[in-house]
Amino acid sequence: MATSGSKQPPRIEPGVRGLDSLIEGGFIIGDVHILAGGPGTGKTIFSSHFAYNAISKLGKRAVYATFEESAEYFKRNAKQFGMDFSPYEKSGKIRILDLDTLRGKGLESNISLLLAALEEIEGEILVIDSLTALLMACETSFELRSFMKTLYRSVKNNGTTALMTVSTTSEGKLGPETFLVDSVMLLENWMDKFEFKTRFIVLKMRGTDHSRKYHSVILSPEGLSISKY
Ligand SMILES: Nc1ncnc2c1ncn2[C@@H]1O[C@H](COP(=O)(O)OP(=O)(O)OP(=O)(O)O)[C@@H](O)[C@H]1O
Numbered sequence: 001m002a003t004s005g006s007k008q009p010p011r012i013e014p015g016v017r018g019l020d021s022l023i024e025g026g027f028i029i030g031d032v033h034i035l036a037g038g039p040g041t042g043k044t045i046f047s048s049h050f051a052y053n054a055i056s057k058l059g060k061r062a063v064y065a066t067f068e069e070s071a072e073y074f075k076r077n078a079k080q081f082g083m084d085f086s087p088y089e090k091s092g093k094i095r096i097l098d099l100d101t102l103r104g105k106g107l108e109s110n111i112s113l114l115l116a117a118l119e120e121i122e123g124e125i126l127v128i129d130s131l132t133a134l135l136m137a138c139e140t141s142f143e144l145r146s147f148m149k150t151l152y153r154s155v156k157n158n159g160t161t162a163l164m165t166v167s168t169t170s171e172g173k174l175g176p177e178t179f180l181v182d183s184v185m186l187l188e189n190w191m192d193k194f195e196f197k198t199r200f201i202v203l204k205m206r207g208t209d210h211s212r213k214y215h216s217v218i219l220s221p222e223g224l225s226i227s228k229y
């Protein structure tokens with residue numbers, strides 16, 4: 001629970017219903033947060049909520065880098081959940097970057113592009129969906145670690161609050177990209193008799209007295225929300 005206000009680092013609402021109370025009110029501003037999960041667990045919907053809430057309710061500016069889905073597909077999907085990014089894109093509140101177009105251009109140019117976009121719009125929020133796809137260009141684990149270090153340092157130096165999605169392996173394992181970052185949240189699909197369900201847990205969040213319990217994830221036409229079992 002949040003205690004004496006003065007010692008608390010500034011936080012930003014995650015924009016996902018039910019999550020605030022599990023993480024002392026929000027993500028620490030300026031930290032790098034990872035949302036890991038298997039296919040279809042809601043990583044993109046979760047990230048959309050974070051970005052949409054930040055721009056529409058909190059008046060922040062954001063850069064949203066989509067890698068696997070095109071920018072158009074991303075916007076169309078988000079609209080289904082009541083999040084219309086188009087007016088905010090037009091007014092320069094959000095820059096949606098389709099990083100797939102940069103595939104093969106090298107990781108450094110991807111980072112430069114993200115940083116340039118953040119600078120241009122004076123963005124305070126960065127979403128990368130997905131980091132796993134971006135890291136595919138790394139040929140060795142050494143390269144992956146050093147790229148992560150560069151990305152982490154660049155984002156931290158900028159004071160940006162970042163949310164990056166990561167795909168877990170079929171055994172649910174987390175990759176080395178999760179070691180360096182400030183927080184790791186996990187979405188998991190699991191079988192409950194004949195129905196698959198989705199659950200959420202915070203695995204680490206530096207500087208935060210976070211919940212250590214699994215919570216239920218509800219995916220509905222209103223989007224994603226988190227609630228007690
Ligand atoms: N209108 C809807 N109502 C309820 N649930 C929905 C709706 N649309 C999508 N879903 C659920 O959301 C899931 C997709 O969510 P999302 O795209 O955020 O997952 P993801 O983790 O990003 O997937 P991927 O690994 O493919 O990137 C679908 O598999 C489905 O279960």
Ligand SMILES: [Mg+2]
Pocket residue numbers: 043044045129
């Ligand atoms: Mg996705």
